[in-house]
Every structure is written in C-alpha cells, then in structure tokens.
Amino acid sequence: MDLQLTGKHVLVTGGSRGIGLACAREFLREGAKVSLVGRTAARLQDAVTQLRTEGHDAVRGHGVDLGDASAALAMLDAAEAELGPIDILVNSAGAARRTPFGELEPQAWQDAMQAKFFTYINVMDPVIKRMGERGEGAIVNVIGMGGKVATPTHLAGGAANAALMLATAGLATAYGPHGVRVNAVNPSLTLTDRMAEGIAADARLRSKSEEEVLRDAQARMPLGRLAKPEDIANAVVFLCSPRAAYISGAIVSMDGAATPMVV
Numbered sequence: 001m002d003l004q005l006t007g008k009h010v011l012v013t014g015g016s017r018g019i020g021l022a023c024a025r026e027f028l029r030e031g032a033k034v035s036l037v038g039r040t041a042a043r044l045q046d047a048v049t050q051l052r053t054e055g056h057d058a059v060r061g062h063g064v065d066l067g068d069a070s071a072a073l074a075m076l077d078a079a080e081a082e083l084g085p086i087d088i089l090v091n092s093a094g095a096a097r098r099t100p101f102g103e104l105e106p107q108a109w110q111d112a113m114q115a116k117f118f119t120y121i122n123v124m125d126p127v128i129k130r131m132g133e134r135g136e137g138a139i140v141n142v143i144g145m146g147g148k149v150a151t152p153t154h155l156a157g158g159a160a161n162a163a164l165m166l167a168t169a170g171l172a173t174a175y176g177p178h179g180v181r182v183n184a185v186n187p188s189l190t191l192t193d194r195m196a197e198g199i200a201a202d203a204r205l206r207s208k209s210e211e212e213v214l215r216d217a218q219a220r221m222p223l224g225r226l227a228k229p230e231d232i233a234n235a236v237v238f239l240c241s242p243r244a245a246y247i248s249g250a251i252v253s254m255d256g257a258a259t260p261m262v263v
Helices: 018-029 041-053 069-083 106-134 155-178 195-206 210-219 229-240
Strands: 009-013 033-038 059-063 088-091 137-142 180-187 251-254
Touching: 009 018, 009 069, 009 106, 018 033, 018 041, 018 088, 018 137, 018 229, 033 041, 033 069, 041 059, 059 069, 069 106, 088 106, 088 229, 106 137, 106 155, 106 180, 137 155, 137 229, 155 180, 155 251, 180 229, 195 210, 229 251
Parallel strands: 009 033, 009 088, 033 059, 088 137, 137 180, 180 251
Antiparallel strands: none
C-alpha cells in the first residue's frame, strides 16, 4: 500500500534509538525526508550513519535537550531551514524513570513531568501552530500504557502519560478545523534499551531476578511475545499518512490485548 508520504518532512524526536529510530526508518522507506532529534550527540550520529548506510540519504540529525523550550524552538527552526516545513511530527523522546512506589518522593513526580510531558509539549506547541497556519499536518505521540493502567513501578511516569493523552485529544479537537490531525499510540513493554530499566525496577519491587520478570512479562502476553519497535513504527507511520485521513484524537492501545478494555 502506498502511504503517500513521498517528499514529506518528518520530525522524529527520540529518534536515535528504539521506537523513534524504527519510525524514522519506516518513513524513509516510504520516501519521506526525516529530521532525527536526540539528546546524546554520539548516539544520534550513530543513528544517522546507520540509516545512511542502509541507503537513506534524506536524513538529518539535531542534538538538543527538549526539556529546554527555547532550545527546542531553535532546533525546529534549524530543521525547517534544512528540509522545509514540518509536515509530520512523531514525538518519541523522553521516558520517565520507573520507580517503585515506596521510593517515590515529590521530586520524582516533577522529574517525570519534565522528562515525558514537557519534552513533548516543547516541540508540539510550536509545530502545531505552524501546521495550523499552513492548514495541514499530522502528529503522533508515542506515549505508553502507563497512562491508562496504573502500575506500582510507574506511577509518576504514568501520570505524565495520562496528561499527554489529554493534551493529544484536546489538541486534536482544537486544531482539527485547521487541518491538523493529532493521535497517540500507547505501547506496552517493547524490546528496546529503555525496557531494561523497567524490568530492573519491577525486579526490585517483586524481589525476583530480571530474567524471571522478563519471562513473566512475555508469558502474560496473549500474542506470546513482547512488542518489537517495528510493530509500533508500522502503526505510527500509517496514522501519519493520508490513508488515515479521518483518524484524529485517537489513543491507540498497543499491548497485544494484554489489558482488555472498552474505551
């Protein structure tokens, strides 16, 4: 299926690894131009080099701490100066540290909002305004199931996720008349580098080994496995494409039916 993304400029935050990098790769395969955003310069350069080695030349890297709103705006200006106006934004940056509930302190809640909520808002706010002025655009926020299902090791991060879901739905309503669609996907445990931190926190809480926790997590999945980054990326790319032109304000759970819900 042609997703009609050829020539589109896609900005992917958190694009140097995991789900963000998988999204970037799929957009490039569809003929889009991609601006990768990451906080760690070496990791970002490795990602850009890897994609170019795979034959994708239309990719640029931008190193920035998205917790700084002014730095995020400067990054956006630089990306648009290189590859043109942003047609599509995929937010996949930032991950709140998983902390067993007994270890939580007020600062942990603040840190979670800074790490997850504001790293998305600091980019989404200027991007969606520019999209609205042009009368078109698509945004997908990669959030997480922790905002729908409270877990003892992810309360602070889950609160940030829930706030992002509300922002997603609200902005979809606000900017729909201006031609901008906004959606979110909520992955559960996905086989990325970040997953190891969550496994470690759960192991401490349950007094089990990390290997036992991982086996338990896989056994709970109705599909018999944990998600791969590519599983999430495929859904993201579709939601950003004209093929999903009437989908907006959707919060898509991607946990392999592990949590049966009617929403």
